[in-house]
Structures are given as C-alpha cells and as structure tokens.
Amino acid sequence: MPGVDDSKKPGARHDAGPSRGRLAFYQLLLLGGILLFWYAMTEPGLIPPFYFDDPSRAKFFFGQPAKVLERIWIWFSGGTIYLHLAVTLLETLLAFVIGTALGLVLGLWLALSPTASALADPYIKAMNAMPRIILAPIFAVWFGLGIMSKVVFGITLVFFVVFFNVYEGVKEVSPVVLANARMLGATGRQLLRYVYLPSATSWVFSSLHTSIGLAFVGAVVGEYLGSARGVGYLIHQAEGVFDIDTVFAGILVLTIFALVLDIIVTQVEKRLLVWRPKAAETEAL
Amino acid sequence: MSTPALSLEGITCTFASRERQGEAYTAVKDTTLCVGAGEFVSVVGPTGCGKSTLLNVAAGLLQPSSGAVRVLGEPLTGINRHAGYMFQAESLMPWRSALDNVTAGLEFAGVGRTEASGRAREWLARVGLAGFERRYPHELSGGMRKRVALAQILILDPRLLLMDEPFSALDMQTRQLMENELLDLWSADRKSVLFITHDLEEAIALSDRVIVLSAGPATHGIGDYAIDLPRPRDVNEIRLTPHFVELHTEIWHKMKDEVLKSHARSRRQ
Numbered sequence: 001m002p003g004v005d006d007s008k009k010p011g012a013r014h015d016a017g018p019s020r021g022r023l024a025f026y027q028l029l030l031l032g033g034i035l036l037f038w039y040a041m042t043e044p045g046l047i048p049p050f051y052f053d054d055p056s057r058a059k060f061f062f063g064q065p066a067k068v069l070e071r072i073w074i075w076f077s078g079g080t081i082y083l084h085l086a087v088t089l090l091e092t093l094l095a096f097v098i099g100t101a102l103g104l105v106l107g108l109w110l111a112l113s114p115t116a117s118a119l120a121d122p123y124i125k126a127m128n129a130m131p132r133i134i135l136a137p138i139f140a141v142w143f144g145l146g147i148m149s150k151v152v153f154g155i156t157l158v159f160f161v162v163f164f165n166v167y168e169g170v171k172e173v174s175p176v177v178l179a180n181a182r183m184l185g186a187t188g189r190q191l192l193r194y195v196y197l198p199s200a201t202s203w204v205f206s207s208l209h210t211s212i213g214l215a216f217v218g219a220v221v222g223e224y225l226g227s228a229r230g231v232g233y234l235i236h237q238a239e240g241v242f243d244i245d246t247v248f249a250g251i252l253v254l255t256i257f258a259l260v261l262d263i264i265v266t267q268v269e270k271r272l273l274v275w276r277p278k279a280a281e282t283e284a285l
Numbered sequence: 286m287s288t289p290a291l292s293l294e295g296i297t298c299t300f301a302s303r304e305r306q307g308e309a310y311t312a313v314k315d316t317t318l319c320v321g322a323g324e325f326v327s328v329v330g331p332t333g334c335g336k337s338t339l340l341n342v343a344a345g346l347l348q349p350s351s352g353a354v355r356v357l358g359e360p361l362t363g364i365n366r367h368a369g370y371m372f373q374a375e376s377l378m379p380w381r382s383a384l385d386n387v388t389a390g391l392e393f394a395g396v397g398r399t400e401a402s403g404r405a406r407e408w409l410a411r412v413g414l415a416g417f418e419r420r421y422p423h424e425l426s427g428g429m430r431k432r433v434a435l436a437q438i439l440i441l442d443p444r445l446l447l448m449d450e451p452f453s454a455l456d457m458q459t460r461q462l463m464e465n466e467l468l469d470l471w472s473a474d475r476k477s478v479l480f481i482t483h484d485l486e487e488a489i490a491l492s493d494r495v496i497v498l499s500a501g502p503a504t505h506g507i508g509d510y511a512i513d514l515p516r517p518r519d520v521n522e523i524r525l526t527p528h529f530v531e532l533h534t535e536i537w538h539k540m541k542d543e544v545l546k547s548h549a550r551s552r553r554q
Contacts (some may be wrong), residue, residue: 047513179346182364182375184390186439194389198380275380277423 018061038065063244070248081253086228088254091147091219092261095154096212102155103162107191108200111170125135128160133221142228154218158211162204169203170196205273208265216258231257287360290367290445290477291320293341294351298338312338314503315352318496320445323475327488329540330498331547336481337373339504340449343479357444369438371451376434377422383409383433384418390441392413408436409483412466428459432466439470446471446478452480463490464520472517489532490520497540500547508539 040046042064044055052058075081110117110124136153143149173195182194223232231250238246298313311336319327330336341347342354345365354361356368377386387405391400408416413433422430431451438446452460468491471478482488486493489512497508512532514523523529 174370176374176376177378180372183370185393190393275421
C-alpha cells in the first residue's frame with residue numbers, strides 16, 4: 001500500500017495541505033465564488049449581454065441563485081417540502097434495505113452453491129448488463145404511481161451492487177481462516193454465521209456509499225417519470241412550466257439530502273468496521 | 286507401548302495437475318509416520334516437499350489418495366476432532382477481537398458466553414496477552430497474533446497439536462521467545478505435537494524426534510532421529526551444547542542432498 005509508506009515519511013502530515021479549519025474556509029470561499037459567478041452571469045443588465053440578445057434570457061435558462069434560495073426558504077418555512085422529502089426518503093430507505101437484504105441472501109447462496117451459481121450465472125450477467133433505467137416506466141405500469149414502483153426500481157439498482165460485492169466477498173474469504181474455523185469445530189451453519197456472513201458484511205459496507213446513492217437515484221428518477229409526490233415530482237412539475245429556479249431549488253435540496261445520507265453512512269461504517277486495518281496514521285505533536 | 290496419538294500409514298497424495306489435464310502430481314508418496322502419546326515430533330524437509338500436505342491429512346482437511354490415518358487408535362473420518370491446528374499463515378478472524386477469537390472454539394461447541402470469555406481471559410493471560418482482549422488482529426504484532434492463535438487452540442485442550450511452520454514469519458528474537466513459551470506450555474500437560482518446519486535447528490531444539498523428508502515430488506520419510514537432549518530446554522542455550530551440534534551435523538548430512546535436489550529443481554523451472 002503506498003498510503004502506508006507516505007504516512008511513515010517524517011513530515012508527511014505537513015505535506016498533506018492546509019489544516020481542517022483552513023480547508024473548510026477555502027471550500028466555503030469556492031462555494032461563494034460559484035454563487036457569485038452564477039449571480040453575475042444571470043442578473044439582467046449587470047454585465048453587457050455577450051451571448052443572448054435579450055438580457056433576461058440568461059435568467060430564463062439558468063435561474064438565479066437568489067430566487068433559488070428564496071424558493072427553498074419558502075418550501076421549508078411554508079412546510080410544503082416535508083411531505084415530498086419524506087416520500088423520497090422512504091422510497092430510498094425501502095429500496096436500500098430490501099435491495100441490500102436480497103443481494104446479501106442471494107449473493108451468499110450463489111457463492112456457496114456451485115450448482116446454483118453455474119445455473120444463474122448467464123442470467124445474472126444479462127440482468128446486470130441490461131440498462132435498467134428502461135424498467136422504470138414498466139414498473140410504473142405494474143406497480144402504479146405510488147411509492148411501490150420507485151422502491152422496486154431502486155431495488156433493481158441496489159441489488160446488483162450488493163450482490164456482486166457479497167459474491168466476491170464470499171469467494172475471497174481466506175481459506176486459512178475458513179480451515180481454522182473448521183478445525184475449531186465449526187459446523188456448516190456456524191461457518192455461515194461466524195465466517196461467511198461477517199466477511200460478506202464487510203463487503204456490503206464497502207459498497208454502502210454506492211448502493212445508498214443508487215437507491216436515491218432510483219427514487220428520484222422513478223418520481224420524475226411518473227408520480228404524485230416526492231422531490232423528483234416537484235422538479236418534474238417545475239420543468240413542465242419552465243420554472244428553472246424551482247428546478248434548481250429541487251436539485252439543490254436533493255444534493256444536500258444526498259450529502260447528509262453520505263455522512264450518516266460514513267459514521268455507521270466507522271462504527272461497524274473498527275476491525276478493518278487502516279493505513280497507518282500518525283499524529284503530529 | 287501405548288496407542289500412538291497419531292499414525293499415518295502408507296499415505297499417498299496425488300493431485301490432478303491444473304496446467305495439463307490428465308497429468309497427476311504426487312506430492313506425498315507412501316509415507317508412514319507416527320506420533321506417540323505426549324511426544325513432540327518435528328518433520329523437516331526442503332521447501333515445497335509436501336510437509337503441509339501431510340499435516341492437512343492428519344488434520345482431516347485433506348483426504349489422502351491412499352493410506353490410513355489413525356487418531357488415538359481410531360481411523361479418522363472427516364475433521365480431526367482431537368487436533369488443534371496452528372497455521373503458517375494468518376488464521377485469526379480479522380473481524381473479531383483477540384478475546385472473541387479465543388472464545389470462538391468454545392462458542393462453536395455451545396459453551397455459554399460468560400464462561401467462554403472467562404476462560405478465554407485466562408488463556409490470553411497465560412500466553413502473555415492480558416490487557417489486549419479488546420484489540421483486533423490488525424492492532425497486534427505478528428508475534429502477538431501467533432500467541433492469540435495458540436490460545437485459540439489450547440483453550441479447547443486438544444490431545445494433538447499440529448503446527449505448520451507457525452513461527453516462520455516471525456523475526457529471530459520473537460521466534461525464540463515463542464519457541465520457549467511453546468515448550469513451557471507443552472511441558473505443563475504434554476500434548477502430542479506434530480511440528481512442521483524447514484528449520485533444522487528449530488526442529489532439534491524443540492523435539493523428542495526429528496523426521497527428515499525427501500525432496501518433492503513423491504515425498505517420503507528418509508530419516509528418523511531420536512533427540513535425547515535433556516529437558517526442560519532453553520532453545521537459545523541448547524543450540525550451543527556439543528550434543529546439539531553433533532545431532533545437527535548428523536541430520537544435516539542426510540538433509541543436504543535433498544535440499545540441493547529441491548534447489549536444483551526450483552532453478553530449472
């Protein structure tokens with residue numbers, strides 16, 4: 001691992017860049033810069049028009065940061081957004097939990113049963129290769145416009161990520177650890193519970209960021225394609241009337257929401273994978 | 286003479302070749318080996334000579350192509366329940382703390398949680414790891430992990446210990462410490478030990494008997510030497526005694542040709 005060598009070099013920590021507080025400051029500065037640029041380019045009459053003939057055309061196409069933030073403020077202060085957010089969150093969580101559970105069970109089963117694995121192999125590969133986004137409208141027909149169709153769609157996205165990770169994870173359980181457990185008297189069932197499952201779970205957690213992200217994508221895309229609730233629905237509605245500010249407001253809310261989910265996942269991961277070796281960390285005194 | 290703890294009679298192990306179909310590779314051929322009750326037996330041989338294959342047969346992890354395995358006089362079927370196996374490679378479960386690794390065998394046997402962890406604490410203390418119960422394997426040094434592995438096996442009180450070059454990955458100092466500790470633990474209740482190593486000095490310093498294997502393939506025993514050095518021993522000091530040197534010279538003389546053969550073969554490939 002190159003990371004280990006780097007951290008052992010004296011002074012490596014100082015080469016790593018600015019301290020955390022400074023870094024956060026620069027990051028905020030960058031955000032401010034982007035917002036300022038956005039504002040300058042879209043505010044009618046602020047700079048002479050150089051691309052559009054009409055000075056208010058840029059505003060129409062790209063929205064305005066102040067309007068976007070105002071829209072978000074109205075959503076949250078007026079309380080209209082909460083129902084939509086809750087629906088999207090519920091869809092995401094259901095798709096994530098069910099998809100992960102299915103991927104875990106099927107991954108374990110196929111990895112441990114060579115016959116089943118050989119039988120299912122071409123189908124699994126085919127289903128994974130299929131552009132599954134195409135399925136979303138079909139699911140809307142099959143499961144209606146409620147949350148069910150989004151959850152099923154999210155499951156098809158999450159399932160494969162978890163499935164392949166678990167499958168690989170089980171295949172890569174150290175044969176020595178396995179033989180050792182058998183010598184210590186583990187039965188087949190105990191091997192599953194004490195060796196295969198913990199090993200596979202660690203792989204599930206390494207795919208957690210990807211799979212929760214995909215569950216989220218599934219929920220939003222599903223809503224976008226046909227629904228009556230959810231943030232994806234809000235965005236779709238606004239697009240229908242060319243309300244670009246609201247579209248951007250929806251995207252911003254979704255982004256912040258996704259970041260929060262990611263932070264939660266990182267925290268959970270930290271707690272559950274304490275046994276994982278990390279690259280050597282040294283503290284500067 | 287009492288029933289031997291382990292006897293391998295005419296063991297042959299033939300593997301199907303992975304590269305070329307239809308060709309077979311005979312790792313071990315017609316090997317007979319016996320470990321008496323309470324006896325410490327070492328098997329030495331050049332690298333790649335099928336020592337680990339023999340040990341896996343004794344453990345019941347590998348079915349021999351022909352030959353019989355007897356454990357305490359009974360023919361072996363399936364996993365050897367009387368044996369504790371200490372592996373050359375890392376064998377601890379990385380997701381379990383040192384304490385939980387030591388309790389694993391008891392858990393598998395259905396011993397209650399509180400009793401298991403109580404006994405595991407005792408064993409960790411006996412291998413010098415009191416205070417390290419909550420550490421995960423990656424937080425322990427190589428020598429500490431070997432101690433945990435030893436405690437993990439000894440807590441089940443096996444009649445027979447199978448050890449596959451357990452200390453070969455350790456540095457010299459740690460290794461000699463571990464060897465002495467192993468002898469201490471062993472002398473407490475004299476389990477039967479089958480110890481595999483490529484290091485002749487280690488074999489002589491620890492054992493009652495040293496068996497020399499020929500170079501592979503088709504490994505078989507070519508020498509059986511009784512080590513009549515007095516016990517208790519200190520592996521550091523015993524290496525310097527004249528009798529040790531005599532034994533070493535005698536066995537090394539026999540081993541040398543095999544090591545050269547094995548070396549020549551590996552260079553040709």
